[in-house]
Amino acid sequence: MNISVLGLGYVGCVSLGCLAKNGHNVIGVDVNEFKVGLINKGTPTIVEKDIDKIIAEGFEKKRIRATTDYYEAVIKSDISLICVGTPSSANGHLNLGYIYKCAKQIGTALKQKNSHHIVVIRSTVLPGTNKKVGEIIEEQSNKKLNTDFSVVSNPEFMREGSAVSDYFNPPLTVIGSENADALAVTEKMYENTNGPIERVDISIAEIIKYINNSFHALKIVFANEVGNICKQLNIDSHEVMRIFGKDEKLNISNAYFKPGFAYGGSCLPKDLKALTTLAHDFYLETPVLNAIESSNDYHKKNALNIILNTGKDRIGFMGISFKTGTDDLRYSPAVDLVEKLIGKGKDVKIFDDNVNISKLVGVNKSYIEEKLPHISSIMEENFRKLNEFADVIVIPNTLDDSVLAQIDKNKIIIDFVKMASLQNYPNYIGLSW
Ligand SMILES: NC(=O)c1ccc[n+]([C@@H]2O[C@H](COP(=O)([O-])OP(=O)(O)OC[C@H]3O[C@@H](n4cnc5c(N)ncnc54)[C@H](O)[C@@H]3O)[C@@H](O)[C@H]2O)c1
CATH class of the missing domain: 3.40.50.720 (NAD(P)-binding Rossmann-like Domain)
Incomplete structure (x- = not known):
């Protein structure tokens, strides 16, 4: 040529x-x-x-x-x-x-x-x-x-x-x-x-280099912050990052790279806090690690604003646990969202097949009792009733297509996880797509 x-x-x-x-x-x-x-x-x-x-x-x-x-x-x-x-x-x-x-x-x-x-x-x-x-x-x-x-x-x-x-x-x-x-x-x-x-798509070809380079820059400062913490503890930081890179299932992989809602659960918030507090105790600055929680909070606020901007009052949540397939409500970002919506005077109902409030035990039970003491009264066992009640249906976690197929297509649907079968519905709102 x-x-x-x-x-x-x-x-x-x-x-x-x-x-x-x-x-x-x-x-x-x-x-x-x-x-x-x-x-x-x-x-x-x-x-x-x-x-x-x-x-x-x-x-x-x-x-x-x-x-x-x-x-x-x-x-x-x-x-x-x-x-x-x-x-x-x-x-x-x-x-x-x-x-x-x-x-x-x-x-x-x-x-x-x-x-x-x-x-x-x-x-x-x-x-x-x-x-x-x-x-x-x-x-x-x-x-x-x-x-x-x-x-x-x-x-x-x-x-x-x-x-x-x-x-x-x-x-x-x-x-x-x-x-x-x-x-x-x-x-x-x-x-x-x-x-x-x-x-x-042309726009993907145009933006990808910025995403790549921003991530590469993030990798470098992340490794440097890990290095500084490890040094204080007399731990070989290079060996730590070598082992980190060995996990190709969760660390060096596509896992978690799905734009959507905030993280939560019993591990990520707690363990991040422990590491940043440890760094703080050593008088180390870890701005990237510290920024993770505020970024996560921003995504909760963003989701709240998207729901509030619909102007509707009856909000149905199709899930409340911190992720699909568990009844763990600890630090579930959906719980935070429900709490905020109730605080704003919204009428909220929740359907979650995995969560039976009367069967919750231990810390999971005490967490939700403290956060949402009246959760039992807003749990809806019958999905159809939730569907009838809600002006807005929020999908915080992935759901089977058989369940999604029962949603009234004309409702405002706010999807946090990009469920393919919902995207052609007339009042569909994707969180970040
Ligand atoms: N350097 C890298 O490692 C790298 C890697 C990937 C992408 N990029 C990107 O590629 C682009 C180029 O980067 P670079 O590092 O090669 O830049 P550079 O500054 O080394 O070279 C750019 C050249 O373009 C010339 N130039 C300016 N206007 C011109 C014109 N009208 N006609 C002909 N020549 C002209 C300049 O004289 C210069 O020699 C940038 O967008 C950069 O971000 C750079």
Whole structure:
């Protein structure tokens, strides 16, 4: 393929070299003449393991060259990869100025081009950028998006220090576009790289890199806070995190990664509190660990507001325990919610197949007696009665489809767990989707 790469920094230089290594003809573009000069001597613009060899080899095979002339580069290629910088502005917003300038340049060149052109956005950009880039190119070129050209969002996941290896072995390749042919060509461009390719909605392709990097940053500060606590206790923090990583069922896995309601139960709140209090006793600051509880509280408040915003008075809860399949009510966030709703004068009824108040024992019993002393009077044994009573039905935990099928479809349904069978109901509200 003939590919132009706009921006010859880390991402652009690595893409240039690696695409050439995979047999493509690549022309790099940069506003910086010095960088262009380096490439035209067969030298990389960055310091990275193996990049010298790859650029030199591509250059010798005449598969790599560079120019400051974006026009020539776009005209002589079928695909343009946008790899320009997207720095933060002074007030922290993302500065997409270079991206839009590139889009204008591509649009100007496309005026004179008759074959279909594919623009691939590799820079890290926020949702909406793909659309905006398409609009700018349309405006500039008088060509039609998805007919004369198409725009693919394809975030780059490489890390400096192992960028070449990451290019050939990405964890996955994510691509999103309105144009299926453009997606097929983009996939073909990556056919010699390892790792699965995921075709996703454009907005998912645009946001995923921010989610990844935020999580990576979280992992680092989490491990550092664990490290500081372990150091105080003379415990080998690296060994702790090695063991932590060995649990691929709950720790390093998709477990818990389901946007929805707050956590609760007898373990998470208590154990988090114990660890943060221990850290506090050592005069350690653990801002990330400390922030977990306030974030959780926020999600309870958010759920409360969503229910209150319906303006309805009769609220039916289809579950009250802290998770599906248990009668454990200790620190159940649904109990907190019911308490708050009653405090706001709402009429609440609860149906939970797993919970029989008269059979609760021990701490579970004393917890609920203290929190909701009149819970027995608001428990509804008959699901149909709850259905009839409620203006709003809240689903705090997962339920069998056979139960969900009995819900009156016209009721306002507020779903905390994303039950697939409810989502087409006319008055359905998902908590965070
Ligand atoms: N560096 C990384 O490890 C990495 C990894 C993944 C994603 N990203 C993202 O990729 C993007 C690029 O990052 P980078 O580190 O390669 O940036 P960089 O600053 O190293 O390089 C950007 C290059 O673009 C050039 N440029 C600016 N405007 C131009 C234009 N109109 N035409 C041609 N060239 C132009 C600049 O001169 C510069 O050489 C950013 O969005 C970044 O967040 C970076």
